[in-house]
Amino acid sequence: KRNVLIIGAGGVAQVVAHKCAQYNDVLGNIHIASRTVEKCQQIVDSVQEKGSLKTAGDLQAHALDALDIEATKALISKTQSQMVINVGSPFINMSVLQACIETGAAYMDTAIHEDPDKICENPPWYANYEWKRKQLCADNGITAILGVGFDPGMVNTYAAAAVKEDYFDRVESIDIIDINAGNHGHYFATNFDPEINFREFTGRVWSWQNNAWVKNKMFEVKRTDDLPVVGMQTSYMTGHDEIHSLSHHLDVPNVRFWMGFGEHYINVFNVLNSLGLLSEQPVTTAEGLEVVPLKVVKAILPDPASLAPNYTGKTCIGDVVKGQKDGKDKEIFIYNISDHEAAYEEVGSQGISYTAGVPPVAAAILIATGEWDVSRMVNVEELPHRPFINLLNDMGMPTRIKDEHGDRPLSF
Ligand code: NDP
Structure with missing residues (x-):
């Protein structure tokens, strides 16, 4: 799989973008989307200023409301992204996941879905949202890696x-x-x-x-x-x-x-x-x-x-x-x-964003190389730990x- 769409333009997205750029020989083109295109453009500019891109390749900013599933699907298709790293607010998880299921893109996030109106739901939290789409992911051969930041991750x-x-x-x-x-x-x-x-x-x-x-x-x-x-x-x-x-x-x-x-x-x-x-x-x-x-x-x-x-x-x-x-x-x-x-x-980020943002890029690399491209929904502990730990040793973590x-x- 190649080409990454990063959703979200906060501190974690900044790290994800820089790290994807450092490994764009494996990951391909990089696109960053959130509702405020200026924030995405700032990240693009900072990657360019630092010269983080390993090889020449696309690095573009887009405006997207990821709660709009059709718009998210259209952007995934337009950018030919086969992998989506969702580091937007946890309120958008389920719609981004749905867009991935419908376009065949691999999905990664770093936090459990939250409903803005609900506080502290009954455990296990994944069963209230993401795990309900497990069968759908398996039926469609979708690789979805949940919670692949630092903690969770x-x-x-x-x-x-x-x-x-x-x-x-x-x-x-x-x-x-x-x-x-x-x-x-x-x-x-x-x-x-x-x-x-x-x-x-x-x-x-x-x-x-x-x-x-x-x-x-x-x-x-x-x-x-x-x-x-x-x-x-x-x-x-x-x-x-x-x-x-x-x-x-x-x-x-x-x-x-x-x-x-x-x-x-x-x-x-x-x-x-x-x-x-x-x-x-x-x-x-x-x-x-x-x-x-x-x-x-x-x-x-x-x-x-x-x-x-x-x-x-x-x-x-x-x-x-x-x-x-x-x-x-x-x-x-x-x-x-x-x-x-x-x-x-x-x-250009603080350490908390750094620890959250590097692991999803390692996960994307392992999907790109096939080692973690499991064609189903998983939490990180279900995947082989050795390649992940080894790769992150080389990636500054x-x-x-x-x-x-x-x-x-x-x-x-
Ligand atoms: P921020 O709040 O800084 O960024 C969230 C981003 O989401 C914003 O840039 C916002 O951009 C974007 N966003 C919100 N709603 C939408 C929408 N409807 N469509 C598109 N984009 C949207 O968060 P962080 O960068 O600090 O964290 C990102 C994620 O990482 C969070 O889910 C957080 O819980 C998780 N996290 C995980 C950690 C871990 O170790 N596992 C540790 C730290 C964070 P805009 O307003 O322009 O749309």
Whole structure:
């Protein structure tokens, strides 16, 4: 398969575009589309300024409302894109997926579909939306790779590696830990779309424990770990996409997700939330103006993409996996360290966008070469983990493992 249509023009799309350009000898022509063509054009310009294109080839910006399935199909056909990387808002997943099914293009995304009116639906979340199209994908031979960013994405691969390689006889728990030890220098900002970011924390926290769904409140359960490079870090049990597929596909009784937050972030979040400023329900002001509080908060916070130039520090994201080997308890940590400044230097984005944007391009390369062109809908843990980890080692997203033998690079 060749030629990539990138949908979305945010921080993640910027990384995807630069990385696709670096591998356009394999991927072919690159097209970027969102509702605001100027944002797409800015990405095209930045790729050209950095000279990221490996060989001569098309790199074009387009205006597209991806909720319009017919328009999306027309753009896929016009650009002869055989692969679509959807890094737009998660509200557009189902319509982009449908356009891919109807045109035969391979589909990739980095987050579960969300309905703007619904907060924190019942688990497993994939069953509410994407998995309903599983049969349709299989019937039409469509390769659809769901959640192939970092988390979800790489961490699913790490879980698959932990279970399928020879590390354990039995895996007891997978705890995914996401630490951003970076500093953006603002009083308060979110690293990606505030609307999506806050929605992760305002609902119930679902986790998979003892083979059952467990419900908690945000910031109710925490842990502290001494992690490589970023040191001692406190993280909080958080609801997250990958739990909803890993619990289904891997026979592991405990799958949890933990996100690191500083006290300052939690304080500000609690104030906003307690005041009702994170609500997606409209309110009417005394002047008769109808506003959605969450949209107002989003409008006054820094644009996540604008954080990139001054972001310093590192991220550490990985899977703590516990189980038994040869009758003994064992623990490993499979992880990646990314650097905000290095990401900005390479592709003009901050580290969070970088970690989310590189894996879908690796997935596209593996579809292009056939290794991951599976002609059905899959989550990342269902795919061979070795080529993905190896390829990402070469693409600026190296994996490491820490176990009883020490802390070292992981490749196969
Ligand atoms: P942004 O909010 O910066 O960008 C979203 C983009 O979607 C915007 O450029 C917007 O452009 C576009 N968009 C929204 N609606 C439409 C539409 N109807 N048609 C076409 N384009 C549309 O988000 P990020 O770049 O930070 O994140 C992108 C995705 O990646 C999100 O789904 C996010 O959840 C996910 N993510 C995944 C991570 C992972 O590790 N798995 C980590 C971080 C993010 P316009 O307004 O011009 O249409």
